[in-house]
Amino acid sequence: MGYRRVRVLVLLAAGVLAACAGCTSSGSSSSGGGSNSANSSAAQGLEAGYEQIVAAALPSIVRIDTATGLGSGVILDTNGDIVTNAHVIGTATTSTVTLSTDRTALDAKTIASFPQGDLAVIRLDSPPKGLKAAVFADSARLRIGQIVMAMGNPLGLSSSVTQGIVSATGRTVTEPGGGNAAPTTLTDMVQTSAAINPGNSGGALVDLSGHIVGIPTLTAVDQELGGAAPGIGFAISSNTARNIAQQIVKNGRVTDSGLAALDVSVRTVVDQSGKPVGVGVVSAKPDGAAAKAGITAGDLITAVDGTPTPSASALSETLATLKPGQQVPVAVTHEDGSTATVNVTLGTLAVS
Known part of the structure; x- marks a missing residue:
């Protein structure tokens, strides 16, 4: 899917070069019209492809207000699970x-939240x-360089779409804590250049089939500038999100976090x-785990x-x-x- 876009760009560039090669000093060319037509068709086909992806995926994306x-x-x-x-x-x-x-506001209730993985499921009262x-x-099949789009409601701008690529997979990222919340370490994250904003x-982070490959979650922070680092965003992988969400839908809570523990409470x-x-x-x-090994x-x-x-x-x-x-x-x-x-x-x- 990523290769297809590169190939289109190369064809566009080749068409421009071919047209120039046939130009006279007056700018006329016997083959220019055909090249321009081909370029226009390629561009229209590319645009139509993106439009179809957005049309297929966007109806599954909602805005949530608390x-x-x-x-x-x-x-x-x-059933209205989100x-x-x-x-x-x-x-x-x-x-x-x-x-x-549909711009009608619908009421929903929280089924369960899983802060350790920064995921939650809510359910519409009347779907x-x-x-x-x-x-x-x-998401295990994601490739670096694959084209993806982020869909959501950045800054309250409903149903917005941005485009980028998969920059890396399998990232481990720590979310800063807020208020009484402790920092959360998230694994198997997808890094993307698609713009992700509050x-x-x-x-959703979707591929060119309109399928979900990740849940956009946070952006990197530039420590020197004190703000978001452009082009470095992270999404929870679709495999992780689907696993946790399915547990919540089925059991009303997360029954298997999949996260390792020493079974201790600690302080720095x-x-x-x-x-x-x-x-x-x-x-x-x-x-x-720790107690069995003699840690007290x-x-x-x-x-x-x-x-x-x-x-x-x-x-x-x-x-x-x-x-x-x-x-x-x-x-x-020891002491x-x-x-x-x-x-x-x-x-x-x-998980409590």
Whole structure:
């Protein structure tokens, strides 16, 4: 799909060169008319293709409004289930939904939120007839360079569409916390150059078949400029989003987070200069992964699987790259100052 667009551009360029090669000093050409016609047809075909993709996918994208803000969502089924980002819903139990095909506001209730993966599902109270469920693609088959489009409601501009490419796959990204919310580490993210702005969150990243390949979630921040870095956006992969959403629709909650855990509550420990030096274990779940390996309250975790963990956020980022059931070495410093490395079989992060 990405190759097709490159090929069209090459043909357009070749047509221009051919026309110029046949030009006289007065600018006339015996073959120019045919080349211009071919170029025009190619352009019209390209435009028509994009129009068809938007027409096919956009009816499955909705606007979501809560008391504290707005975002986007993707229709999962004709029962009125909609997947979006957890940060779009926040703590709201109710919201209003506006379809791209109808400006009537519809009431919805939150079924469940999964902040650890920044996903949530809401359900329309009275689903109208004709709801169009989105088609989810296999994000494992995404290719770097593949053309994609982001659809949603950026800055409240309903049913907006932007275009870019898949810049990378399998990214691990940490979302900054807000208020009482802790930072969240998200894995298997799709990086894209398609513009993603506030309000796009929870919407759709679609391929040239009009199928969902990701849920736009956040953009990179330029630390020097203090704002969004243009052309660097991230979407939760469609495989992850579909898995979590299906669990919520079926069970009313997430039953298998798929995220690794040490089964401990922790806090960041700093030295006298204020520098983070490790993660202090506040408590360890009885019979949990850490407790079974001999890690107890008061221990200081300094590394997991060979990666230093000077802070709680660093520990979260490291665990996000690992899998439940995986056995990894964990470096600890005990309260008496002695050190040890123990092997821990990771548990599964519990979801409340």
